[in-house]
Amino acid sequence: MDRSYPVDALVALGARALEAAGVPSADAELTAAALVDADRRGIASHGLLRLPLYVSSVQARGVNARPNPTWVREHGAVAVLDADAALGQVAMAAATERAAQLAGQFGVAVVAVQNSTHYGAGAYWTERLTARGLLGILTSTTGVTVTPFGGVEKVLGTNPLTLAAPSAGPASLTADMATSAGAYGKVVAAQNEGKPIPEGWAVDADGRPTTDPTAALAGALLPFGGPKGSAVAVLLEALAASLTTASYAYQTEDIWANRSARMNTGHLLLAIDTAAFTSREHTERRVADLQEKVRASAAAGETTFAPGDIEHAHAQSHAETVPLAGSTVAQLVELLTSLGLETTPLEP
Incomplete structure (x- = not known):
């Protein structure tokens, strides 16, 4: 079930996580603000869903922190x-x-x-x-x-x-x-939430149409508009x-x-x-x-x-509060815990 959280608190949370991975504070705040803004717009596929990916990529040096x-x-x-x-x-x-x-x-x-x-x-x-x-x-x-x-x-x-x-x-x-036909992040979100994706979005590894997000990620997404x-x-x-x-x-x-x-x-x-x-x-x-x-x-x-x-x-x-999917909250809690950071404001 989705719950709503204060915008400012979510930006601060995202910035703290990125800073803990070595990103300078100004860059961390900029990135966190952009992610939360996507959630505010209802584009969860480009919101805080991506924060664990960013942090782990910075830690692995795929993304350059500085x-x-x-x-x-x-x-x-x-x-x-x-x-x-x-x-x-x-x-x-x-x-x-x-x-x-x-x-x-x-x-x-x-x-x-x-x-x-x-x-x-x-x-x-x-x-x-x-x-x-x-x-x-x-x-x-x-x-x-x-x-x-x-x-x-x-x-x-x-x-x-x-x-x-x-x-x-x-x-x-x-x-x-x-x-x-559908954003990659939306397919990832559907996989996280155990939901199907719409028909016409993807094919599996054998080229067969699929609504299973896991099969879609193993196969290929389709372009919009034929x-x-x-x-x-x-x-x-x-x-x-x-x-x-x-x-x-x-x-x-x-x-x-x-x-x-x-x-x-x-x-x-x-x-x-x-x-x-x-x-x-x-x-x-x-x-x-x-x-x-x-x-x-x-x-x-x-x-x-x-x-x-x-x-x-x-x-x-959603100028003041933003709804987040339960699967996203769970991943954020796991991320913050792994970084040794407080999980506030995500605690019930």
């Missing part, structure tokens, strides 16, 4: 960051800030990241841009989990795609999604890795399988300054108009949401 990120190339509106195997949140904080600076100078910016790891929910980073009047497009490689349309062998990652535009309304217009979704996933893989020395998914040893693996994850972030076109106010009004038109398209008595509405509403309703 990296030295370096800008290895800067050319006009383009910059490339070598993250030195940092936590993905640490890498993305630097990438997002540089993208915003370059977009303010040139009107548009493209920042590529190599030698990184999982950055969590993409909307956390694009909303740093929309808050400054910028449009954001973000994608990333991951570990190998997905077979292309018509295939059986795992070749691709879940290749997340986040698109975000600033709005004069209460929330940005944001689409944040995996290009697999051949069209598969094509998008393949192109995102190219965008996220081919511009740098980042690894493709099929070249990556995932920290889910080997905590000491250096994943060399690649990210690609595009930032567009709305003020370079008409004005920030113009774009935000136009985006808000579109959001309202989408919402107004519902049949009588029904509700239609603009992209990002559900996550924004979930975050607003």
Whole structure:
């Protein structure tokens, strides 16, 4: 049964666990805040469910607790960051800030990241841009989990795609999604909770459709949208890795399988300054108009949401407390105990 816990206490808990593993306090707090924000949005697959993985990977040195990120190339509106195997949140904080600076100078910016790891929910980073009047497009490689349309062998990652535009309304217009039919973290969560996954998400090791999350993890996830979704996933893989020395998914040893693996994850972030076109106010009004038109398209008595509405509403309703699945709480208690830390506030 899910229980709710104070947001501030969960961020502090996550930061303490990461610090105990050797992560500097500022990086630990940043990472913990990003994880809890995902839980607030209702994206548990990218929330504190991931904390034990992060901590064990830091301990095994798959993730570098104290990296030295370096800008290895800067050319006009383009910059490339070598993250030195940092936590993905640490890498993305630097990438997002540089993208915003370059977009303010040139009107548009493209920042590529190599030698990184999982950055969590993409909307956390694009909303740093929309808050400054910028449009954001973000994608990333991951570990190998997905077979292309018509295939059986795992070749691709879940290749997340986040698109975000600033709005004069209460929330940005944001689409944040995996290009697999279901997020890898959701399959892991289903396995932890002993629940099936939806049909059409995965095949087992023999290529047969399955709703068993354990069989899915041993087999392969499927791309969303059949051949069209598969094509998008393949192109995102190219965008996220081919511009740098980042690894493709099929070249990556995932920290889910080997905590000491250096994943060399690649990210690609595009930032567009709305003020370079008409004005920030113009774009935000136009985006808000579109959001309202989408919402107004519902049949009588029904509700239609603009992209990002559900996550924004979930975050607003969980501004102070966040529900966590019982399986996640059990793993967090086990993690804190192993680190010699107090399990408060997770105790009943």
